[in-house]
Amino acid sequence: MKDMKRLIYVPILHARDDSRHTASVLGGNETDGLSNGGMNKELTAVDEMWEGIAAKIGELNLPLNRARIYQDGLPVCGNELEVVTRLAESGSPNFLFILDLIQKRAKLEATEDLGLLVREYDLLNKLLLKNSAKDRKIMIAEYQSKSRELLTMRDEFILNRINTTLQPGEIPVVFMGVMHRLDKMLEKDFLVSYVIYRLPFRSIGTIYNA
């Protein structure tokens, strides 16, 4: 029987304003109708989730100098570390944690196809710029259909990245949004261990509704 390599898979929920940054297309003060109190509670819950994930990964006692990180949304561009640093500086707990792992000697790997991410961005632009309810309905349907196609293409690209960049003896640590089906593709070649942090109930809604 083939000796399966171990892979750590962290399904992540992109919490609202994960980057603590507001996209330009939305205008400067967009808060989705949340009060400051609501935003703070939500941010606390997001931080709590990432603290939980960090603790779970800590419990695994991974040899971090042999860990290679693959991150949802991180393109092959030559300045991956700068992208992660900038997103961490913007306050994203996801990227702050990645930066922390890199500082502890984990290797960062360029994960995604930039062209596909730009296509996703353009699709999101179209979706968010349409204002009338009728247009938005049409755009939502279009977005759902096209983003599914894109997601499959992205997953295939990431799978190929993992297979071609992973060095012998290294442990891949994959941070991927919950909508991805990459884990199913990886099961053929890897023994996938999931890292899931279960939030206390009062925080679940905040994250899940984000």
Add this chain to the structure above:
Amino acid sequence: MIMSPNSSLLNADPNLFSPVYLDTQKISMEQLLALYRFAELFFPEVGPGLVKTILDMEKHCEMISADATAQERRKLILEMKGLSMDIQYILKDEGERLMEVSVHIVPAEVLKRAQRRGKDPSPYQELGKNLDKLIIKLIIREIRKRFTFNLKDNFQAFLKSRRVPPFISQLLRMGWINRKGQLLECASIEDLLTGKYHEQFEQLMPRELMQEGMHIRETIKTCFEIGQDNDDSLIRNAKKRHALLEITIDETNRKV
């Protein structure tokens, strides 16, 4: 008990209505909400509507619509003649039965009826809303149970003291609590925590209890939000994703 096609799930005793068996005493709100979200995550197209559709197929066949040509339907009906499906969904917590859904479907019949009615999503949506309300109702019941449990010791201590505080006497007179210190059905948790009785309640109760109460209140709010339109949630997610990608693309362009 078998429900008639027109009866509302909300009017039925959640412990008894068929084909769903649900032990509300054993299942917790965390479990319910986690399962609800689980279904949304893994069946993004149909979400928790998958169960609703299956139940509709069994009990409310005329509400189902199928997007297939008349020719394809005739062919499928012929090919599925005599076939039946028995679906049994049992949810257990360490072997203890929490929920059970047993459904018997005759696919050819489902398709025949769907063909007669054509596309009419409104009754289906109504059933869906009812199921959402039912889940929320169960969660609220659980939340209330927990809050009542937390308050009981404090109310009891006041009722046993020599000088019962006037506010406690008032709650007794209003029928909001009983002599055992239990919070009764007509009591408004909202009024005690943030409404018209907030000040008196806060003076009497320990700070931790007030905080716990606020958490419970947030939870109730969350439960209601979960039942809201999925489009809103999609747009919110899209905004978050857009913000992240904007920074990423901007940073990659710097190098270029």
